[in-house]
Amino acid sequence: xxxxxxxxxxxxxxxxxxxxxxxxxxxxxxxxxxxxxxxxxxxxxxxxxxxxxxxxxxxxxxxxxxxxxxxxxxxxxxxxxxxxxxxxxxxxxxxxxxxxxxxxxxxxxxxxxxxxxxxxxxxxxxxxxxxxxxxxxxxxxxxxxxxxxxxxxxxxxxxxxxxxxxxxxxxxxxxxxxxxxxxxxxxxxxxxxxxxxxxxxxxxxxxxxxxxxxxxxxxxxxxxxxxxxxxxxxxxxxxxxxxxxxxxxxxxxxxxxxxxxxxxxxxxxxxxxxxxxxxxxxxxxxxxxxxxxxxxxxxxxxxxxxxxxxxxxxxxxxxxxxxxxxxxxxxxxxxxxxxxxxxxxxxxxxxxxxxxxxxxxxxxxxx
Amino acid sequence: xxxxxxxxxxxxxxxxxxxxxxxxxxxxxxxxxxxxxxxxxxxxxxxxxxxxxxxxxxxxxxxxxxxxxxxxxxxxxxxxxxxxxxxxxxxxxxxxxxxxxxxxxxxxxxxxxxxxxxxxxxxxxxxxxxxxxxxxxxxxxxxxxxxxxxxxxxxxxxxxxxxxxxxxxxxxxxxxxxxxxxxxxxxxxxxxxxxxxxxxxxxxxxxxxxxxxxxxxxxxxxxxxxxxxxxxxxxxxxxxxxxxxxxxxxxxxxxxxxxxxxxxxxxxxxxxxxxxxxxxxxxxxxxxxxxxxxxxxxxxxxxxxxxxxxxxxxx
Numbered sequence: 001x002x003x004x005x006x007x008x009x010x011x012x013x014x015x016x017x018x019x020x021x022x023x024x025x026x027x028x029x030x031x032x033x034x035x036x037x038x039x040x041x042x043x044x045x046x047x048x049x050x051x052x053x054x055x056x057x058x059x060x061x062x063x064x065x066x067x068x069x070x071x072x073x074x075x076x077x078x079x080x081x082x083x084x085x086x087x088x089x090x091x092x093x094x095x096x097x098x099x100x101x102x103x104x105x106x107x108x109x110x111x112x113x114x115x116x117x118x119x120x121x122x123x124x125x126x127x128x129x130x131x132x133x134x135x136x137x138x139x140x141x142x143x144x145x146x147x148x149x150x151x152x153x154x155x156x157x158x159x160x161x162x163x164x165x166x167x168x169x170x171x172x173x174x175x176x177x178x179x180x181x182x183x184x185x186x187x188x189x190x191x192x193x194x195x196x197x198x199x200x201x202x203x204x205x206x207x208x209x210x211x212x213x214x215x216x217x218x219x220x221x222x223x224x225x226x227x228x229x230x231x232x233x234x235x236x237x238x239x240x241x242x243x244x245x246x247x248x249x250x251x252x253x254x255x256x257x258x259x260x261x262x263x264x265x266x267x268x269x270x271x272x273x274x275x276x277x278x279x280x281x282x283x284x285x286x287x288x289x290x291x292x293x294x295x296x297x298x299x300x301x302x303x304x305x306x307x308x309x310x311x312x313x314x315x316x317x318x319x320x321x322x323x324x325x326x327x328x329x330x331x332x333x334x335x336x337x338x339x340x341x342x343x344x345x346x347x348x349x350x351x352x353x354x355x356x357x358x359x360x361x362x363x364x365x366x367x
Numbered sequence: 368x369x370x371x372x373x374x375x376x377x378x379x380x381x382x383x384x385x386x387x388x389x390x391x392x393x394x395x396x397x398x399x400x401x402x403x404x405x406x407x408x409x410x411x412x413x414x415x416x417x418x419x420x421x422x423x424x425x426x427x428x429x430x431x432x433x434x435x436x437x438x439x440x441x442x443x444x445x446x447x448x449x450x451x452x453x454x455x456x457x458x459x460x461x462x463x464x465x466x467x468x469x470x471x472x473x474x475x476x477x478x479x480x481x482x483x484x485x486x487x488x489x490x491x492x493x494x495x496x497x498x499x500x501x502x503x504x505x506x507x508x509x510x511x512x513x514x515x516x517x518x519x520x521x522x523x524x525x526x527x528x529x530x531x532x533x534x535x536x537x538x539x540x541x542x543x544x545x546x547x548x549x550x551x552x553x554x555x556x557x558x559x560x561x562x563x564x565x566x567x568x569x570x571x572x573x574x575x576x577x578x579x580x581x582x583x584x585x586x587x588x589x590x591x592x593x594x595x596x597x598x599x600x601x602x603x604x605x606x607x608x609x610x611x612x613x614x615x616x617x618x619x620x621x622x623x624x625x626x627x628x629x630x631x632x633x634x635x636x637x638x639x640x641x642x643x644x645x646x647x648x649x650x651x652x653x654x655x656x657x658x659x660x661x662x663x664x665x666x667x668x669x670x671x672x673x674x675x676x677x678x679x680x681x682x
Contacts, residue, residue, distance in 0.1 A: 061585075061586075062586075081585070082582070082585040083588045083589055084588075087586075088586055088587065089583070091582075091583060095579040095580050095582065095583035097583070097584075099601045108597075109588055112587055112588040112597075156587070157586075157587075
């Protein structure tokens with residue numbers, strides 16, 4: 001559908017946002033630059049207070065950047081008030097108008113744009129169908145459930161056909177099952193409407209399952225931007241690795257480097273080859289990151305790259321986590337096994353075990 | 368209810384106790400409202416009954432009433448009996464005072480709303496810690512007596528008052544502008560007296576307003592004006608209604624302000640009624656005038672509430 005597949009919907013260039021004055025100054029965003037492509041499901045992921053909502057509010061126009069520019073299809077929108085930006089928001093609190101019906105809420109944006117009545121009605125009907133709320137269109141927003149309010153909020157924001165839809169933790173108020181449903185629903189809506197979605201969340205699982213690309217944020221900075229697989233398999237920084245999924249950190253020493261792959265020696269003098277982020281030159285003492293499912297347990301310690309004692313076994317239904325206390329520094333290392341009907345070996349706590357690594361399992365972190 | 372449904376056959380002792388407890392607590396609640404009901408009965412309903420009865424009696428020559436049924440008081444409201452041929456002649460004097468009082472009250476309400484809304488909005492959008500200070504400032508006038516404050520206005524606007532002296536000294540005018548004992552003075556006094564009664568209910572409504580809704584409206588292409596008319600005003604309607612009632616009704620019956628600032632020349636209903644019990648020595652007429660005022664207010668209220676509440680306050 002897009003004429004130029006790589007075209008940017010939103011470009012954030014060197015944006016800084018400082019709140020407060022004098023000694024109370026807080027930089028909510030510290031010179032952030034990021035490009036969001038057209039028709040992309042882009043997620044801003046980070047813990048609370050990392051600046052992700054601030055960035056979203058700057059794009060929406062509720063706040064104005066202290067420095068830098070925000071381009072929408074190449075045009076600087078930073079000085080425009082929110083009602084002049086072809087961008088709509090789904091609020092965390094939904095912010096539905098309590099004095100209007102479901103249909104009136106959905107039609108509000110179009111009405112404010114001065115669209116003819118017939119067009120508004122047709123579009124509202126279409127939106128009601130899209131979010132499956134036709135039956136409740138005459139209800140007050142106080143008379144529908146949280147999940148339904150969520151759908152109305154989505155329909156209301158989509159009705160004016162914005163260039164970009166901003167979603168500020170829209171699923172955080174829903175219970176687990178409804179959240180799962182809405183995740184799929186959101187993906188479907190994004191596919192059907194072809195609108196660029198910018199989604200803010202602190203839930204890494206939500207980010208991984210829904211996004212085309214993720215920007216991981218911390219303390220007002222974007223640490224890494226990439227596809228979910230990039231972010232998960234090739235975290236650039238310790239914070240990213242730690243924030244997303246479970247992670248093992250292993251200390252080691254770089255022995256040699258060749259073509260983006262370093263050979264790292266453990267304390268036990270075993271070695272492993274590990275990739276490292278582009279433009280980073282690892283030397284000396286480094287930290288390796290290994291995902292629990294990229295390592296394997298072997299009953300014979302001599303066959304493991306590193307060895308340890310099994311300290312705990314946690315059963316999760318779909319998989320089992322083995323906690324291994326490593327020989328030498330005594331660090332905890334977690335190995336995840338997917339459970340199957342015929343698990344060949346049974347382990348017991350206290351047993352000596354070895355840990356093997358899959359190829360490319362380890363990455364050198366820049367920290 | 369669920370207890371009864373689950374074990375309906377042998378009504379358990381617990382359920383019985385519960386029912387008993389509900390009954391006693393209801394009775395206790397009714398008892399708690401008794402003092403208020405007694406006060407309302409003695410000082411609200413009883414005087415109203417007396418007024419109603421007196422309005423159908425004949426005035427005694429030196430004040431008070433003679434126990435003799437008559438509808439003269441109501442007739443005298445609109446007509447005057449000719450002394451010579453005993454015919455009734457239409458005299459709109461009282462009616463004019465009533466209409467003028469309504470006009471004063473309506474203008475007071477509208478101007479108070481126009482001044483009070485931005486004020487209340489300003490207060491409601493301050494940081495929470497500051498808001499109580501603003502409320503305190505608004506209530507400062509209540510700390511002194513209305514009579515004293517009205518006299519103060521008199522000193523400000525009279526011919527040798529603050530305003531005229533200042534303007535004269537500055538050479539803006541060469542002879543004082545007459546403000547005291549005019550309609551302007553009454554209007555000013557009413558505005559001053561009732562503005563806080565508008566601001567406070569508006570503030571309490573606006574303070575509860577979810578400003579995220581305002582953001583949402585901006586986000587959906589509403590301009591400032593549209594946000595005001597489509598979101599803020601509809602959502603603060605309870606405060607607007609309360610404020611208008613709290614200003615309009617007392618303004619209509621205002622007594623002290625028009626008496627002092629109008630100099631007894633520009634009467635309002637309150638002064639007119641008071642006159643009947645004082646120099647007029649016509650208690651039945653005063654009672655009738657009071658009841659006519661009450662009836663008019665009730666009718667006006669009925670239409671006002673019906674027109675304003677229906678549209679918005681469903682949810």
